[in-house]
Each structure stands twice: as structure tokens, then as C-alpha cells.
Amino acid sequence: MKRLPLTLLGVALSLSACAQSAAPATAAKPGAQSKPAPVTEPAYAAGTPEARARAAIRKINPSVSVDRVGPAPIPGFRQAVVAGEVFYISDDGKYLMQGKLFDIATRKDLGEPVMEGVRRDLLKTIPIRDRIVFSPPNPKYTVTVFTDVECGYCRKFHSQIAEYNKQGIAVQYVAFPRMGLGSPDFNKMVSVWCSTDPRRALTDAKNDRPIPAKTCTNPVTMEYDVGRRVGLEGTPLVLTQDGAELGGYLPPDRLRAALDAHAAGKQAVKQGQVEPVAAGAAGSR
The missing domain is CATH 3.10.450.70 (Disulphide bond isomerase, DsbC/G, N-terminal)
Structure with missing residues (x-):
């Protein structure tokens, strides 16, 4: 699912706001959905x-x-x-x-550091109990993955979940039903998150095996809203714990390599070996 390009700011922001406000509050039984993540704007x-x-x-x-x-x-x-x-x-x-x-010298997007800060803060609003976690005993890295039960690359990613774990990567899934709130896709994801065994239900749903339809107080609406606010362009979306975007589907070995490179880059900045990107924007973080 792609975000609407914001080529015409007035039109795009209006459509974005309508899309959020039009999310049906009664797509499931009353009380079955969580509310969208609260928006607390800083005071200026x-x-x-x-x-x-x-x-x-x-x-x-x-x-x-x-x-x-x-x-x-x-x-x-x-x-x-x-x-x-x-x-x-x-x-x-x-x-x-x-x-x-872009900074021409470093070839870096100078908006990315502030987006990382926003993503990091938004991820903190999703408690671990609202995620579906597949983790090795002592993970080297942990990633948050916005997933959908229908998209092909989400299914491919999940088919290799054991390999990601072998690479020392803990995967914490959060929900992003790409067909929108109230869709059959959304209802299926609610059933997954309301299952007595969400890990098994998620695996079954991604393999087209039937899962019992269920409703409960669940985080799917809230996580969908967070996905829109972190700049999700498609599923799966893989984020590090500090809010860096690693993109979509990557094979297990390449994801591990990307995480190693990200960690090395952070360490180099910490030790003063390289200049941090967009240092002028530090006051906004």
C-alpha cells in the first residue's frame, strides 16, 4: 500500500485527514477496537x-x-x-x-534524522504485549515489522522467520492491514491478534489456512494509525529500535548485514569518527 504522494499539499493533506477520520469505528463489534494512537503535539x-x-x-x-x-x-x-x-x-x-x-557532499537525506526521532517515539506507544514476537533466546538485534496477512512479501518474510531468528534477529510484528480499516483484511488481522495463540494464527493466516473469526479489545486500529504516521509506504516495513528505516523485505543474511552496518555507523558517530547527519536539526529531536 502506497501513501498518497503529497505533490499538492492542500489536496493531499485533506485526503490524508479524510482517510484517517473515515476509518470506521464500528468495523467490528462495539468495544472490539482500540482507538488510534493519541497525538500529543508539542507546545510552541x-x-x-x-x-x-x-x-x-x-x-x-x-x-x-x-x-x-x-x-x-x-x-x-x-x-x-x-x-x-x-x-x-x-x-x-x-x-x-x-x-x-539532500546534502550533496554526504549524499544523505537531511530529513531522515528527524523522521527517525518521530518513529522512535511512536514505536514506544506500542507495548510489547500488543506485538506478535518471534525471537531467539538471546537476540543481537530487535526489529519492528509492520505486516499484513495478505501481501506477498510479508508472507515471504514470515516463511523465513526461523532463519531471521538464527541470524540473531528478534522480529516484533505490528499490524498494518493494507486494505484499510473495516476491510476483510482488517477483520482477519483482528482475529489474529485476538487469537489465544497469535503466533500460530498469524502463521496460519499467512499460509491461507482458516483461522476462527474473533473480536476483542485489540491494537490493530492503533497500530495501523502509527504505521501511517511513521511514513509507511508499503508492507512489510522494517524499523530498528532507534527508528531507522531498513526498507521492506530483505533476506535474513542481508537484514543481518544491514543491522550490522547500522550499528557500526552509530558507533562511529558516537566515537566522533564521522559527522552526524543533519547536525543542524539536532534541536528538533
Whole structure:
């Protein structure tokens, strides 16, 4: 499932807000769904560039939630995260740009560090009891994987779950029914999460084996909302514990290599061997 491209900010933000508000609250039995993850926006003092940036976004769509606003890596602008996208708003609130901002020398996306911070905070809102976990005894790494029971690459990933575990990787699944809230896909995922044995039910669902239809108080709606806010473009989406995006499906050995490289990069930054990306945006994290 792809996010709607935000080529026309006014139209896109409006459609994004409608999509979220249109999620049916009665797709399952009353009380069977959790609510979307609460949005707690930071407070910005009136007259500050951050307040003007948020106000500028609200002029386009008054109902949209702004996850974060802070200094941008370029002077005269603020950097804002809205619905998993990074925007740049001039400090006077008159101009807005949407898209990736690259450092030519390092060839890095300067919006990625702030997105990592947002993802990290959002992942903390999903407790371990609301995840379906496949883990080796002493994992070297832990990843959060937004998954769907119908998508082909989600099924391929899960068919190799034992190999990921052998690579020292613990996989914590969270739900993202890509067909949307209230869809048959959504209802099937609710049944998985409400099962007395969610691990088995998830495996059965991904292998087209029948699972009993069930409802209960469950996190599927909330996790779907978090997926939209972390910038999910398709399932599966693999995130590290610190919010870095490793992409979609990777074979077990390549995922382990990607995690090793990510850990090595963090250690190099910590030891001062390389410059951290987008250091100018540190105040927004």
C-alpha cells in the first residue's frame, strides 16, 4: 500500500485527514477496537518560528496533526513532520516546501534524522504485549515489522522467520492491514491478534489456512494509525529500535548485514569518527 504522494499539499493533506477520520469505528463489534494512537503535539510559544510553521500548515488543513517542528538544516526554515512526511516552512510562515533535502557532499537525506526521532517515539506507544514476537533466546538485534496477512512479501518474510531468528534477529510484528480499516483484511488481522495463540494464527493466516473469526479489545486500529504516521509506504516495513528505516523485505543474511552496518555507523558517530547527519536539526529531536 502506497501513501498518497503529497505533490499538492492542500489536496493531499485533506485526503490524508479524510482517510484517517473515515476509518470506521464500528468495523467490528462495539468495544472490539482500540482507538488510534493519541497525538500529543508539542507546545510552541506564540510568535516563534515553530508556532508560525504549525500555523502555516493549519491554514492548509486545520485538522491535520503536526508530529514535530524544529530547526531545519538550512537557514531561515523550520522542519516539520506531518503524516510521515517532512516539510520545510520559512520562519515567517509564508513559504512551504515538500520533498527530500539532500546534502550533496554526504549524499544523505537531511530529513531522515528527524523522521527517525518521530518513529522512535511512536514505536514506544506500542507495548510489547500488543506485538506478535518471534525471537531467539538471546537476540543481537530487535526489529519492528509492520505486516499484513495478505501481501506477498510479508508472507515471504514470515516463511523465513526461523532463519531471521538464527541470524540473531528478534522480529516484533505490528499490524498494518493494507486494505484499510473495516476491510476483510482488517477483520482477519483482528482475529489474529485476538487469537489465544497469535503466533500460530498469524502463521496460519499467512499460509491461507482458516483461522476462527474473533473480536476483542485489540491494537490493530492503533497500530495501523502509527504505521501511517511513521511514513509507511508499503508492507512489510522494517524499523530498528532507534527508528531507522531498513526498507521492506530483505533476506535474513542481508537484514543481518544491514543491522550490522547500522550499528557500526552509530558507533562511529558516537566515537566522533564521522559527522552526524543533519547536525543542524539536532534541536528538533
